[in-house]
Amino acid sequence: MFSLLLRRIGFLSGLVFFLLGLAAHPAHASHLLGGEMTYKFLDSNGPTGTPLRYQITLKLYLDCNASTSLIHSSWAIPIYNQGSGSRVTTATITEVTPRPLCNLPAVPPGCTITPGILSYIKQTFIGVVNLPATTLGYYAAWTDNARNINISNIVGSGSESMSLYCTMAPPVLNNSSPTFVNDAVANICAGDTTYILNNAIDPDGDLLVYSFGTPYNNGLPTTWTNPPSGVTFNAGFDAQHPLGTAPGNYANVNSLTGLSKYKTTAPLNTTFVVAVDISEYRQVGNRRVLIGTTRRDVQLIVVTCPPAAAPSLPNTAATPRNYTIEAGSSLTIPLSASQADGHPLKITATSVLLDSTGGFNASFNNHIGTVLSGSPVGTATAGGAAVSNAPSSVAANFVYNSTCTEARANPYSIIVLVEDKGCAGKSVADIFNVTVVKPSGPTDITGNFSVCGLPSSQQYTAVLLPTM
Structure with a gap:
């Protein structure tokens, strides 16, 4: 909703x-x-x-x-x-x-x-x-x-x-x-x-x-x-x-x-x-x-607000708002928006993950983020240039390479703001959440259960739960 x-x-x-x-x-x-x-x-x-x-x-x-x-x-x-x-x-x-x-x-x-x-x-x-x-x-x-x-x-x-x-x-x-x-x-x-x-x-x-x-x-x-x-x-x-x-x-x-x-x-x-x-x-x-x-x-x-069409973000079927990954894995979220009147658009992503040269490895539009003095979050942008066609659009990827220590119960939030930079331009915003969970360990080991009278080597296989 x-x-x-x-x-x-x-x-x-x-x-x-x-x-x-x-x-x-x-x-x-x-x-x-x-x-x-x-x-x-x-x-x-x-x-x-x-x-x-x-x-x-x-x-x-x-x-x-x-x-x-x-x-x-x-x-x-x-x-x-x-x-x-x-x-x-x-x-x-x-x-x-x-x-x-x-x-x-x-x-x-x-x-x-x-x-x-x-x-x-x-x-x-x-x-x-x-x-x-x-x-x-x-x-x-x-x-x-x-x-x-x-x-x-x-x-x-x-x-x-x-x-x-x-x-x-x-x-x-x-x-x-x-x-x-x-x-x-x-x-x-x-x-x-x-x-x-x-x-x-x-x-x-x-x-x-x-x-x-x-x-x-x-x-x-x-x-x-x-x-x-x-x-x-x-x-x-x-x-x-x-x-x-x-x-x-x-x-x-x-x-x-x-x-x-x-x-x-x-x-x-x-x-x-x-x-x-x-x-x-x-x-x-x-x-x-x-x-x-x-x-x-x-x-x-x-x-008084002059009439203007608001930008639109893809629906949740095309671009989900919630993601779950295992610590140590990577995620790419394609972010895009369009505007019916052909106005120039600018996307700003804000997150603790965009901490520039800090501990996180994340980027938006190939930018690792700018962190202002005293702020715990960083920002990166895409678009903003003038366009000559309608509808206009802007797109860029948010990329997050997690490490083994970044699992936590609450998600990492990415605030996405899309601004119409034209006359009487409006904006839309949404929140993307990335939950990082601990990697799933093996649930079973298969192999020979005998421990006596075996050849010098035996093969055993670790069984993992399927990734959901």
């Missing part, structure tokens, strides 16, 4: 924030567009007394119209003990350099998007903190003021803070939080259904469950209380209905895939704030344990 939905629908490509009129408001009321916070456990080789080393990553989306005094080059991140809630220390995370310029998504010649495109800055902050040994773990928190003014689904948005936090598991679990595959996409089509992929990849192979949550406005208390405080929704809205309960409005997130579905009857330029949570579970003994929760806070803006 998930694959069928993805083949039938599309969502506008790129990180495109549409907005009209907000530039007229003071900068302090419009500079926070969204964000997310993640962590990675590094090792236990820190200084005496604080041996645990965690890397913290904060990503923020800011309006370029904000005052430069509101654009930080570093942040102080308080760390709290999970057991007592007491503040342990304060870490400093610094901006990845060089600072990115204001982004304006590329629009093909002759293509007009209405009501307009808001320029934005995406900032990434990374830092390492040394912490005392613990069996419980820590919380890391961030907050800033303020959200955009006139967000329609919460009370007093112009004076509301935006807060994020992450649950840092104890070292015995050796865990890193899941990482969202794509940047936040914040536009929804007026009067039409919009699908946005909020999928993430977990480097540890943990089970991920997606849900909507109440956006936080917690601040930075002396003692941490979980869960943090949240915003107050206007009448007719709540965490599970962020676009409202009136007829014609709905919002849904697939708990297993992260695919979000939105439709609204609101006027153009209406803004909503939505929080998407990823709960991370791991099998520990006979119990499924909640490791932590990762959040994406983002605004949705209502825009």
Whole structure:
């Protein structure tokens, strides 16, 4: 059903924030567009007394119209003990350099998007903190003021803070939080259904469950209380209905895939704030344990979407979405897409397997992947060039050569995004899963069962189970 939905629908490509009129408001009321916070456990080789080393990553989306005094080059991140809630220390995370310029998504010649495109800055902050040994773990928190003014689904948005936090598991679990595959996409089509992929990849192979949550406005208390405080929704809205309960409005997130579905009857330029949570579970003994929760806070803006045919992926009969291989064997997945109007297409594959020169041996379109600083996943692309015929198509192979040590219970996920790079181009996405199992050993040995009075040599044959 998930694959069928993805083949039938599309969502506008790129990180495109549409907005009209907000530039007229003071900068302090419009500079926070969204964000997310993640962590990675590094090792236990820190200084005496604080041996645990965690890397913290904060990503923020800011309006370029904000005052430069509101654009930080570093942040102080308080760390709290999970057991007592007491503040342990304060870490400093610094901006990845060089600072990115204001982004304006590329629009093909002759293509007009209405009501307009808001320029934005995406900032990434990374830092390492040394912490005392613990069996419980820590919380890391961030907050800033303020959200955009006139967000329609919460009370007093112009004076509301935006807060994020992450649950840092104890070292015995050796865990890193899941990482969202794509940047936040914040536009929804007026009067039409919009699908946005909020999928993430977990480097540890943990089970991920997606849900909507109440956006936080917690601040930075002396003692941490979980869960943090949240915003107050206007009448007719709540965490599970962020676009409202009136007829014609709905919002849904697939708990297993992260695919979000939105439709609204609101006027153009209406803004909503939505929080998407990823709960991370791991099998520990006979119990499924909640490791932590990762959040994406983002605004949705209502825009007009010109008509355009969405790209299409092959059906599951032609290209399955789930594969099982034995450790030490190889797999080739042919990935392709087409578009009826002849627009140029680009395929992006994202996976922990595309780790460049890391431990995995995988490639897409003969490229071993590009890994950005602080990210546990890599990407590789195919296509994107202009075409002169309709329909257009793009194709490339994903190749994975597994080793004997890469078997695990949970699959390795490959997120495939197909972008229409033409005017008003849409995108489709799907998830391909590769489960690596331990090789099957022999089930029987045939030969002479006598052990006495035999010639100097005997022949025996190992019998294997048939490969399914």
